[in-house]
Amino acid sequence: MHHAHEHGATITPSSRPYLGDIGTEIAARLPGAWSAQLEIYSHPLWQEDLSPALWEAGDLYRALVDHRVPFASVLKYDTGTELLLIERPGHRSGYLLGALTEHEKEDPHDDPSTPPSIVLPADPQLAAHAVSHTFLPAYRHAVHNRDLNTVLRSLERIREEHQTLQAIKDSGRCSDGVPLGDSRLIAGMERDFADHAWLSFVHVLDHATLLLTRCRPAASAWREDAAALTRLREALASSQDAWKEWNDTRRELYSIPRTLPAHEWSQARGQLGLAVLPAIETWLADSEAFERQARAAVPGGPASLPAPSPRLLTTRPTPPPSPRAAAAHR
Structure with a gap:
């Protein structure tokens, strides 16, 4: 003054x-x-x-x-x-x-x-x-609905590719009409599907566990969904080894100064996708029960504030004292 x-x-x-x-x-x-x-x-x-x-x-x-x-x-x-x-x-x-x-x-x-x-x-x-x-x-x-929508979109992507693969196998022909005369073609298509399915299923593994804990079928209009939710929980539990292997692999590969070739990434994802294929099929079969129960769920209490998901590929830098760098919240 x-x-x-x-x-x-x-x-x-x-x-x-x-x-x-x-x-x-x-x-x-x-x-x-x-x-x-x-x-x-x-x-x-x-x-x-x-x-x-x-x-x-x-x-x-x-x-x-x-x-x-x-x-x-x-x-x-x-x-x-x-x-x-x-x-x-x-x-x-x-x-x-x-x-x-x-x-x-x-x-x-x-x-x-x-x-x-x-x-x-x-x-x-x-x-x-x-x-x-x-x-x-x-x-x-909002966080609950965002995570739920992420899971549902991921399942829908898997469903579309799964239906396409099943239609090709049932018809015995590729999408361009060429007959599937070689069993190796089918095996290759299944590996490609497993690769893409894993990329989407990781979002289910990341978010669905917490969403399921909020579901209360006994207090809803669809009590019969309890059996489906039990199957979904068991499917997630059976996928935890693959989930851990995926995170450990990414952490290890990004800690060394080299880049894994794209085809090796695809092979690794394909193997994990095949390993959790029964779990994926369970989630596709029972997704409607999951959606209506999760829509009816009400997250509440300070404990339900979300923890950040693990960011293995990029890490947010520690904010410096003000004035700060421009990309602080990237």
Whole structure:
């Protein structure tokens, strides 16, 4: 204030609490182990780099697109959930809060599970209540639906290829009409299917276990689904050795300075796909029961906040002190 007066500058203090303080105060009042970190975006490109990480297509998204946002507070849950808190542009009070994600995603405007941002008051107690009772329940539902949709899309891709393969085997002809006179052709097609099926089934292995824990067939209108859910759990359990082998293989290969040739990757995936083929077929057969039970499931409680999935191919760098690198949330 003294230097401003010396240079003839006028400073108008804001009635809005400092973002670094309000973020810390809100985090301290949320259920569970939350923390807050102030981030400074000295260059507009750093602000723009938030867009790929923002899981939101409403007020917070438009604020980042249409306004200069020089700093933000990131609220972090101890399992990896991150929320972005900024001052509400164009208003003398209030804040905007939305979700960040490390998951690859398409345009958030096309994602039906996107959790909407929320306007928070300047009072940290009221703000924390709004986050814990309004935003986080919506966020948990959004994560649940996102993971469910990921599993269902993966199963649909497998189903399409499985039906194509079965139609070729039943007809005795390739898709171009050429007769299958050599059994090696069929074996090759089955290996190709197993390769592609594994790439999709890994998403089932990654997300379905947690989704199944939320299913309560006895409390639903489809109690008879209990047997199908038991079969699905057993199928996942029988695939754990292949899942572990896949993760161990990727971790080992990416820790050494060489690249595995594409055909060797395909061979490795094909072998794993053939190993879990009975589990894949079980999931294809009982996918309808899984979907209706998972749609009816209600995730709840702080414990259901998601832990980040293992990222074996890329690792998120540790954020440096502010000002930070532009790709912090990539």
